[in-house]
Amino acid sequence: MKIAVCAKQIPDPANAVSYNNGKIARPEEQVLDDTDRYGIEVALQLKEKFDAEVTVISMGKLGTQKGIQQALQMGADKALVIEDESLENANALMTSNVLSGIAKIAEADIVIFGTESSDGYSGVVPQQVSRYMNLPCISYVKGIDIDEETVLTRQTITGSEKVVMPAQCVISVTASGVEPRYPNFKDIMAAKSKVVEPVEISSIEFNAEQNQEFVEIKSVSSDKSGEKHVDEGDAFNLIIEKLKEIKAI
């Protein structure tokens, strides 16, 4: 079994997102999107059971590659990465066109994603990749039971349902259900010798187009001029009075 798992490098979410002419400003040092840790964890659990090979796939500005290293430190075997000027500010379709191309190069049977990235949050890339690869898409997976067969639990609007994982498919994983592992010192050292291989865009069948033209960013004035009180043991009274005043109770 071969698994490709997406790892997106994003600006440190501790800082506010800044834009440069409509594009998210990307510093040299970006970190692994937390969302992807869940997908990587699922990939590693499958690796342990089926002795699978796990390839990290990533698109975007490489910089110091900190985020890629973080994915390898968790236990992935190698990485295939692509950075190309023409992909700067790529839309969701361009992104999934490229990622499906890389997943094919990795000869992946199973391709795993988080449900949506924390910076772009389009939330459609896993589905698009499955379409490009003509594979079943098992989306919004929130639990995995690996036994003789692997059973995936999907989040649905009314509750949940279970699907036996097909031999070849694309999976998107929600941010709950599995506990992403933390690498120890040995894992961190081991990651240093893992191969990070660049992919050329010319090696991918690429036909998606940019269809979104940036117009402007408008600031929306927030007109809240709320009151703030320090609790001295009686703030509950204030809340109850307000709830009565606005006729909520």
Next chain:
Amino acid sequence: MKSLIIGEVSNGSLSSGTLEIISKLNSEGVDFSVITIGSEQDPQIGSDAFENTYLQLNPDELSLSVVADEINEVINTNSVELVLASSTYVGRDIVGFLSVDQNSSPVSNVIDFTIDNSSLTTTNSIDGGESEYITKITSNVKILIIRPKSFEPADIELNTNFTSKTIDKNELTSPVHDIFIEEKTGPQLEDSKIVISAGRGMVDVENLKLIEDLATKLNAAIGGTRAIVDAGWMPYSQQVGQTGKTVKPDVYIACGISGATQHQVGMKDSKYIIAINKDEEAPIFQIADLGVVGDTLSVIPKLVENL
């Protein structure tokens, strides 16, 4: 601009997200038809005002890629220029598949859009609602995923005037088993008048009991931040924010929530916001109507006791 809405069924009627898109297109004076996806029997989703085709799914199969094939054919046959879906699990799946067939990247999380002849501009909310990101869509077929609660739902009479079609399986269809319907007791996040949300400031999962007590007293729905959903304290279905649900209740009570922009996006349009947080610099206070700087763990029990 010839338009097609990808609608959904909820409790025998059109979902609120679908009704919101209908109301927006009505106000823009756009001609549209609807294709509604669902597995319910005999829903009331038809109208004399627009054409609706019901694509009925087998609940025991994951077959949305077949649905996408069907919709793709309708778009091509009727030269549809604008396709709109609500940002739900089903909507995002179908649009994802469809966008590859149409070679047109969808715009996600759209909160507003304007149509001017054949030109379409979309608005996204960024910086936790402090800014709006405006984009012009240049492809012939334009596909939008609309954030729920962006428009008022249309108030229309629904009937049984629609066409039905059953969806078969194909080689990409996966069988589904152990379908679990979450018990819907008490008020639901999307339509409750009061929402109480918990964040990291609740310190321990055990303390969510306090939130439950308060919710019972106020007949409120319970939500949470991504941080506590990730920590496994609450199911994903209760997450409020950018990657969770959008709520617009009359009253939103944020308990121990710092108010990251990703959370604010999902709740800032609530009519009255009460925030309780120890940290007086917490960003949540910038959007709160009433801010209490204090320990939620001591404020909530007193509230419960005195309500």
